[in-house]
Amino acid sequence: MKKPLSILLASTLLATSISAMAETKVGFVYVGPKSDYGYNYAQDQGRLYLEEHLEDVETLYFENIPENADVQRVMERMIRSGVEIVFPTSYGYLDHALKVAEKYPDVHFAHSGGLKTSDNLMTYFAEIDQAMYLAGIAAGMTTETNKLGFIAAHPIPQVLRNINAFTRGARSVNPEVTTSVIWTSGWSDPSKESEAAEALIDNGADVLTGHVDSPINYVQVAEERGVYSVGYHADASKFAPEGWLVGAVWNWGPMMVDIVESVEDGTWESQHLRGDLLTGAAQLSDFGSAVSDDTIAEVEERRQMIMDEEYQVWAGPITGQDGKVIVAEGDTMTLQETEKMDFLVEGVEGRLP
Amino acid sequence: MEMIIIEVLSLLFAALRSATPVLAVVLGEIMTQRSGVINLGVEGQMLMGAMTGFAVTAITGDPWLGVVAACGAGILLSLVHVVLVLGCGANQIASGIAVMILGGGLSAYYGIPFVGEKINSFDSFGGSGIGSIPLIGRFLGATTPTVLLTLISIPVISLFLYRTRSGLHWRSVGESSEITRNLGHSPVPYQFAAIVFGGLMSGFAGAALAVDYTSNWVEHMTAGRGLVAVGLVIVARWNPWYALPAALLFGVSEALNLRLQSWGVDVSQYLLATLPYLIPLVVLMLSFRGLKAGGGGMPMGLKAVFTNS
Numbered sequence: 001m002k003k004p005l006s007i008l009l010a011s012t013l014l015a016t017s018i019s020a021m022a023e024t025k026v027g028f029v030y031v032g033p034k035s036d037y038g039y040n041y042a043q044d045q046g047r048l049y050l051e052e053h054l055e056d057v058e059t060l061y062f063e064n065i066p067e068n069a070d071v072q073r074v075m076e077r078m079i080r081s082g083v084e085i086v087f088p089t090s091y092g093y094l095d096h097a098l099k100v101a102e103k104y105p106d107v108h109f110a111h112s113g114g115l116k117t118s119d120n121l122m123t124y125f126a127e128i129d130q131a132m133y134l135a136g137i138a139a140g141m142t143t144e145t146n147k148l149g150f151i152a153a154h155p156i157p158q159v160l161r162n163i164n165a166f167t168r169g170a171r172s173v174n175p176e177v178t179t180s181v182i183w184t185s186g187w188s189d190p191s192k193e194s195e196a197a198e199a200l201i202d203n204g205a206d207v208l209t210g211h212v213d214s215p216i217n218y219v220q221v222a223e224e225r226g227v228y229s230v231g232y233h234a235d236a237s238k239f240a241p242e243g244w245l246v247g248a249v250w251n252w253g254p255m256m257v258d259i260v261e262s263v264e265d266g267t268w269e270s271q272h273l274r275g276d277l278l279t280g281a282a283q284l285s286d287f288g289s290a291v292s293d294d295t296i297a298e299v300e301e302r303r304q305m306i307m308d309e310e311y312q313v314w315a316g317p318i319t320g321q322d323g324k325v326i327v328a329e330g331d332t333m334t335l336q337e338t339e340k341m342d343f344l345v346e347g348v349e350g351r352l353p
Numbered sequence: 354m355e356m357i358i359i360e361v362l363s364l365l366f367a368a369l370r371s372a373t374p375v376l377a378v379v380l381g382e383i384m385t386q387r388s389g390v391i392n393l394g395v396e397g398q399m400l401m402g403a404m405t406g407f408a409v410t411a412i413t414g415d416p417w418l419g420v421v422a423a424c425g426a427g428i429l430l431s432l433v434h435v436v437l438v439l440g441c442g443a444n445q446i447a448s449g450i451a452v453m454i455l456g457g458g459l460s461a462y463y464g465i466p467f468v469g470e471k472i473n474s475f476d477s478f479g480g481s482g483i484g485s486i487p488l489i490g491r492f493l494g495a496t497t498p499t500v501l502l503t504l505i506s507i508p509v510i511s512l513f514l515y516r517t518r519s520g521l522h523w524r525s526v527g528e529s530s531e532i533t534r535n536l537g538h539s540p541v542p543y544q545f546a547a548i549v550f551g552g553l554m555s556g557f558a559g560a561a562l563a564v565d566y567t568s569n570w571v572e573h574m575t576a577g578r579g580l581v582a583v584g585l586v587i588v589a590r591w592n593p594w595y596a597l598p599a600a601l602l603f604g605v606s607e608a609l610n611l612r613l614q615s616w617g618v619d620v621s622q623y624l625l626a627t628l629p630y631l632i633p634l635v636v637l638m639l640s641f642r643g644l645k646a647g648g649g650g651m652p653m654g655l656k657a658v659f660t661n662s
Contacts, residue, residue, distance in 0.1 A: 064461075183626075188574070189576050190571055191371060191374075194566065202367075216469065220569065
């Protein structure tokens with residue numbers, strides 16, 4: 001029901017944002033509003049960075065495009081208007097992007113988070129679970145009830161990675177910790193997210209985090225109820241001056257610049273480009289005042305170990321919820337394995353639907 | 354034992370919190386339908402209310418101004434339904450859907466600058482001494498003004514509808530505008546007031562959601578609650594007193610969906626997520642027999658909407 005209007009608006013933007021002077025036109029497609037203060041906001045910050053740092057680049061974008069055949073039409077329309085590089089930024093766009101890529105072999109595509117490529121389609125993503133692991137350490141050292149709460153949208157691999165990384169981080173410093181998960185079955189439903197946060201706190205959780213579109217709701221409820229919060233996607237510290245611990249945030253700009261430059265100078269290749277804490281595509285936000293100096297020191301030390309590749313988040317032993325060993329000691333999960341994650345680790349309460 | 358009482362109380366108050374915006378819409382829509390007009394646009398009116406309430410609160414810093422502005426926004430959008438239905442004689446269902454889409458689009462567009470804003474919301478009643486009442490004090494203390502206002506509006510609406518002359522006319526318009534006309538009254542002012550009152554209540558519901566309950570604005574944040582409310586009007590049998598249990602039915606199911614998960618009950622989240630829709634549906638089906646026999650309290654004027662419009 002919101003489509004006609006958004007397409008109308010987007011086409012006016014399209015008309016105004018393309019100028020004939022630009023050498024490279026780059027198009028972005030977002031699944032939600034770019035102002036969602038979450039996932040799409042972070043992608044759009046990357047687009048703005050791109051505009052700021054490459055003078056010969058013009059960008060345009062479409063918001064609120066559903067993950068169905070609509071996105072194919074949107075991409076084709078962009079291409080017909082001269083776009084040479086397309087960023088389909090949502091997980092569910094992958095198969096549609098592959099179809100359009102086949103039809104337009106001269107256009108380059110960079111899909112966010114997928115695991116398939118073609119001659120002119122690459123993927124990019126960042127291992128933000130490293131930052132969630134570190135945030136988990138802060139949560140594990142701060143909690144007094146040893147109960148953490150996680151508000152999750154859908155059980156896709158990206159979400160499971162964050163739940164598991166957060167829990168493993170917390171249990172690495174405090175083995176007593178458990179994480180309760182509540183599924184909201186939607187990326188953005190403020191009322192449900194607030195109520196889920198209330199339920200977790202009523203049940204004893206004193207650090208909340210989550211993986212839904214925007215961290216605002218659970219961070220606000222946590223602050224109101226006087227418990228701690230860990231953000232995700234975007235820095236929400238202003239919503240919780242007392243209880244904010246730290247957050248895992250994206251920084252897509254430099255990666256997007258690299259991709260566009262590689263197309264311009266002909267070094268582009270079809271690949272799975274993955275950033276992490278080291279490349280800066282995934283980051284830990286600033287710490288809140290509620291975090292003790294000891295905790296900060298511990299997190300910083302572990303961050304250095306991850307950056308120096310002395311420690312990996314998905315190195316064994318990894319035990320599942322049922323106590324069975326999933327990854328043996330000495331083994332490490334590969335990129336493909338982590339991006340297809342389908343289990344919850346020991347210490348997570350709540351089941352996979 | 355005390356643990357269980359606290360659990361049940363916290364579930365009930367959680368249900369009341371999630372039910373409040375829905376309850377306000379149900380009450381407004383009952384009044385609208387009691388005049389023989391159905392308005393599916395409440396979903397859009399709720400969104401306009403939510404966006405306007407949030408925006409005004411963000412700009413002025415006063416949540417009361419936000420609530421007032423939200424009611425105004427709901428009324429303004431409901432005037433579209435007034436013009437289409439009363440002015441042009443348009444199909445009520447089609448007009449309602451138009452209002453719903455309009456409200457969704459306008460609120461999404463004008464709400465963009467306010468996403469990610471932090472607002473000062475209402476204080477809960479916890480500071481006023483209520484919080485120190487044993488057992489229920491902490492729950493009563495956590496309730497907020499919009500919950501109370503919505504609850505107070507139930508007896509007010511009932512008094513008006515069943516105990517005043519205007520209320521009698523209002524209901525008779527809903528039963529048959531023909532007879533009302535023959536008695537020398539025009540149905541139009543009543544239907545006008547009914548649609549506008551529905552606009553006010555749904556705008557208020559939007560504010561209850563965005564300003565009070567979540568203190569957040571996200572486009573399409575009502576997620577179908579306005580339409581659920583239209584369905585709950587049937588469950589409530591067009592009676593303002595029954596609106597409370599009907600809306601609580603939705604609230605309890607939504608709270609239960611989330612709380613069962615936090616208690617670690619082993620049921621699929623997808624099944625749990627259907628609870629807020631499934632339970633009212635089951636109640637509706639169970640009461641269907643009664644509905645058929647006694648008309649279920651449906652204003653007879655509404656029949657025209659479904660049969661020959």
